[in-house]
Amino acid sequence: MRKKISTKLIRSGLLRTEFMETSEPLFLTSGFTYKTAEEAEEAFKEEKKRFMYSRFGNPTVEILQKKLADIEGAEVCWATSTGMSAVFTIFMSYLKKGDRVVAGRALFGSCHHILTVILPKFGIEVELIDGKDLNSWEKALKKKTSMIFFETPSNPCLEIIDIKEVTKIAKKKQVLVVVDNVFATPLLQKPIDLGADLVMYSATKHIDGHGRVLGGAILGRKKYCDKFVKPFIRNTGPSISPFNAWVLIKGLETLELRIQKQVNSANLIIDYLKQSNLIKKIYYPYLESSPQLHVAKKQMKSGGNIISFEIVSKNIESKEESFSFLNNLSLINISNNLGDNKSLITHPETTTHHRLNNREKKELGITKNLIRLSVGLEDPEDLIDDIDNALKKINK
Numbered sequence: 330m331r332k333k334i335s336t337k338l339i340r341s342g343l344l345r346t347e348f349m350e351t352s353e354p355l356f357l358t359s360g361f362t363y364k365t366a367e368e369a370e371e372a373f374k375e376e377k378k379r380f381m382y383s384r385f386g387n388p389t390v391e392i393l394q395k396k397l398a399d400i401e402g403a404e405v406c407w408a409t410s411t412g413m414s415a416v417f418t419i420f421m422s423y424l425k426k427g428d429r430v431v432a433g434r435a436l437f438g439s440c441h442h443i444l445t446v447i448l449p450k451f452g453i454e455v456e457l458i459d460g461k462d463l464n465s466w467e468k469a470l471k472k473k474t475s476m477i478f479f480e481t482p483s484n485p486c487l488e489i490i491d492i493k494e495v496t497k498i499a500k501k502k503q504v505l506v507v508v509d510n511v512f513a514t515p516l517l518q519k520p521i522d523l524g525a526d527l528v529m530y531s532a533t534k535h536i537d538g539h540g541r542v543l544g545g546a547i548l549g550r551k552k553y554c555d556k557f558v559k560p561f562i563r564n565t566g567p568s569i570s571p572f573n574a575w576v577l578i579k580g581l582e583t584l585e586l587r588i589q590k591q592v593n594s595a596n597l598i599i600d601y602l603k604q605s606n607l608i609k610k611i612y613y614p615y616l617e618s619s620p621q622l623h624v625a626k627k628q629m630k631s632g633g634n635i636i637s638f639e640i641v642s643k644n645i646e647s648k649e650e651s652f653s654f655l656n657n658l659s660l661i662n663i664s665n666n667l668g669d670n671k672s673l674i675t676h677p678e679t680t681t682h683h684r685l686n687n688r689e690k691k692e693l694g695i696t697k698n699l700i701r702l703s704v705g706l707e708d709p710e711d712l713i714d715d716i717d718n719a720l721k722k723i724n725k
């Protein structure tokens with residue numbers, strides 16, 4: 330029976346011990362024992378599949394991996410300790426000195442750091458381009474390239490990259506396509522169905538949703554992951570804690586309900602922002618005025634729960650109004666995290682993206698008036714009231 334997504338979120342990967350517990354078992358153990366020395370030898374030679382050590386694998390982690398793979402429609406999933414360790418594993422397990430990576434320029438700050446600071450140290454060439462522009466991909470991929478990497482929607486200005494079209498261009502050149510699908514979640518966008526080779530998540534975000542643990546995931550084909558991802562994780566250790574994996578399993582059970590409510594609330598907040606004369610610009614994938622609306626509608630089931638907006642200010646070079654707005658909020662918390670049940674807000678220019686230089690910030694639209702809001706599960710009317718009060722109190 331082909332199960333629907335709601336069923337997969339609850340049931341996929343389920344493993345029960347002899348006690349027939351209802352909730353997934355938590356195997357909080359670093360290692361496993363062998364009845365005989367021969368059994369240990371067999372396990373290390375991989376003649377018999379079994380758990381050996383939690384850096385290599387753990388039953389609770391495996392439940393999470395099977396569930397995520399089933400939800401994503403991927404052959405396999407490898408869970409990692411954080412989203413960034415998933416990104417780093419993808420790069421370092423596949424690339425070597427002399428290789429070249431092309432990436433969409435609109436990136437989360439730490440991904441930008443890996444690409445522009447760490448990879449070049451290992452002799453890997455990186456070119457950042459305008460990911461929205463298909464001609465830029467065509468042009469950049471004229472040069473021999475090993476991998477492309479992009480985030481869509483991007484953090485924080487929610488730029489949309491056409492996954493299907495970019496993948497088509499990359500496939501003509503046999504380039505590995507990696508998509509950071511954090512903002513869309515596995516429910517709103519399916520990069521593998523659109524041709525991508527690998528998808529990564531920061532499970533810290535919507536997958537947990539309750540702001541409890543860090544986690545990450547890499548999803549793709551078994552043959553590829555067995556060759557590159559598995560030995561890298563086993564030997565370098567970005568493995569996830571079984572406890573965190575267990576928390577994420579529980580998070581996934583309510584992902585669909587949380588996303589549905591958060592997206593509804595995000596749309597109500599957008600309606601409010603649109604009519605406010607204190608808001609200059611709104612960024613949201615499903616906004617009617619967005620130049621990329623057609624691409625967003627083609628590849629995303631909805632616009633998601635993250636909204637970015639610019640506040641009207643006397644001086645665009647000043648963060649004064651933005652800080653005053655954030656400091657005047659009484660319900661929504663100032664936090665650089667996102668995808669949480671609690672609504673969280675941040676000023677990307679001074680937090681998540683503060684390390685970008687002025688030219689890079691300008692190219693990405695990260696101004697001093699830009700605010701990023703991750704809509705949570707509170708009553709949307711209360712959230713709108715909080716935003717309305719804080720906007721009206723700016724600099725008062």
Ligand SMILES: Cc1ncc(COP(=O)(O)O)c(C=O)c1O
Binds near residue numbers: 414437511530544
């Ligand atoms: C788009 C995106 N990718 C990757 C990450 C990294 O995830 P983590 O914080 O779990 O390492 C983040 C975190 O904020 C993110 O927003």
